[in-house]
Amino acid sequence: MVNSKYCHHCYRCIHSDDDHPNEMKENRRIEKWLKQEKHRLKREIRILLLGTGESGKSTVLKQMKIIHGENLDQGQQLEELRHVIYFNIIKGIKVLIDARAKLAIPWSNKTTDIQSKADLVFRAETNNLITFEYFSRYTALIDLIWNDAGIQATFHKRNQYQLSDGLPYLFGNLKRISSLTYKPTNQDLLHARVPTRTVLEYSVQYKGVSFHFIDVGGQRKQRKKWLQCFDNMLTSILFIVSSIEYDQYLVEDSTINRLDETLAVFELIIHSDYFHHASIILFLNKTDLLAEKLKQTKRIQRSMSKTMDNYDYRPQLINELFPEYDGDATNLQQVQQFLLTLFQQRRSYRPLYPHFTTAVDTENIKRVFNDVRETVLHENIKSIINLQ
Ligand SMILES: Nc1nc2c(ncn2[C@@H]2O[C@H](COP(=O)(O)OP(=O)(O)O)[C@@H](O)[C@H]2O)c(=O)[nH]1
Ligand SMILES: [Mg+2]
Structure with missing residues (x-):
């Protein structure tokens, strides 16, 4: 002894x-x-992806896989993605055909009987799996319809109905996509849209720490699931917002402005007991689309001084919808700063780590993820110290 x-x-x-x-x-x-x-705690960090529908949650998760070297090489995956893309394209053109009629915008193509062609496409079946043969029957018609100036005008008024943001990219690549030997690329994957019905998860290792991403879907009825996913483990929340939604309305209720809805959801989360200890990272996403939208607004404003023809197609300005905005309604940085302020005002006492992102741009997300990783690690260490 x-x-x-x-x-x-x-x-x-x-x-x-x-x-x-x-x-x-x-x-x-x-x-x-x-x-x-x-x-x-040091070894596992759980990051919950939250935000309203179509904000870019699944796209960020796809980027995580791409950045960490998971390629679309399995036959099965490629095959499934091919069908999803065919489906997105047919469904998308049907939405446009329908919206053109509802908005009473005339066809511009007068030489061919475009209306009967559009009727034919509109009757295309989307309930079953869309094969290459089936899709091929429609590709030339879809191309003709998409390029009609009446449909383009309808597209520019898309805040008045619901159209997925990946569609212009898919239509722009229609020729490649309709080839028999078509093999979807990472960019195609990022623009394809599959509504998230189940919980998707993905883990990456960094410096001996596992970063576990969880995407729980964002439509209203799935929101309950968010809370169940969280059992008070140390977690960060990655709240994703579509920066172009200030003039858009909900799919579920067309009287509710999407940005108002997002702000309400953000407030709910930030004040929820479940997320009391989580650090909050904010992605103001779709920067590329916001820049494009503001550029288009500027262009139309300029041409309006010469002719009133385009008046109908002018996007609504942010200060017309959010009167507290007193900056230049076509200036990207000012609009982004204003959007950020709206979220900052609702964060109560908690720190917020904001980023302006473009989720379909792999390089951009790679850069942003490096920052996020450091923030989360730092916050994690801080909260461990606070436990003592
Ligand atoms: N151009 C562009 N499209 C985006 C961006 N983020 C997401 N999208 C597209 O927006 C659509 C909805 O994105 P998704 O990740 O499915 O949204 P979720 O409902 O939040 O999961 C998809 O077609 C994406 O390709 C972005 O930053 N820029
Ligand atoms: Mg999703």
């Missing part, structure tokens, strides 16, 4: 075992627990 003059609790002080203060025993117990806990 070692007869040390040092105590058996800490091997540092010179108290005998019996008169070693109880407090110290307790401290050691807590210290041990903390050490285990720190070890666990």
Whole structure:
């Protein structure tokens, strides 16, 4: 038996075992627990992707896989994606055909009987799996319809109905996509749209830490699931916002402005007890589309001074919808800053880590992810220190 003059609790002080203060025993117990806990927390970071529908959550998750070297090489995956893209294109052109009629915008192509061609495409079946043969029957017609100036005008008024943001890219690549030997690329994957009905997860390792991303889908009825996903484990929230939604309305209720809805959801999350300890990262996403939208507004404003023809196609200005905006309604940085302020005003006392992002741009997300990773690691360490 070692007869040390040092105590058996800490091997540092010179108290005998019996008169070693109880407090110290307790401290050691807590210290041990903390050490285990720190070890666990340090090694796994859970990042919950939140935001309303179509904001870009699934796209960010796809980017994580692409950035970390997961390629679309499995036959099965490619095949499935091909069908999803055929489906997106046929469904998209049908939405445009329908919207043109509802908005009463005339066809511009007068030489061919474009209306009967559009009727034919409109009757295309999208409930079953769309094969290459089936899709091929429609590609030439889709191309003709998409390029009609009446449909283009309808497209420019897309805030008045619901059209997925990946579609202009897919229509622009129709020729390649309609080839028999078509093999979807990463860019195609990023622009394809599959509504998230189940919870998607993806983990990446960095410096011995596992970053676990969770995408729980964003439509209104799925929102309940968000809370269940969170059991008070240390987590960060990545809240994603579509920056172009200030003049758009909900799919579920066309009287509700999408940005108002997003702000309400953000507020709910930030004040929720479930997310009390989570750090909040904000992506103001679709920067590319916002830049394009503001450029188009500027162009139309300029041409309006010469002719009123285009008046109908002028996008609504942000200050017409959010009167508190007093900047230049066509200036990208000013509009972005204003959007950010709206979220900052709702964050209460908590820090917010904002980024302006373009989720379909792999280089952009790679850069942003480097920052996010550092923020999350830093926040994680801070909260571990706070536990002590
Ligand atoms: N141009 C552009 N399209 C985007 C961006 N982020 C997402 N999208 C497109 O927007 C659509 C909806 O994105 P998705 O990630 O499915 O949204 P989710 O409902 O939040 O998961 C998809 O067609 C994406 O390709 C972006 O930053 N720029
Ligand atoms: Mg999704």
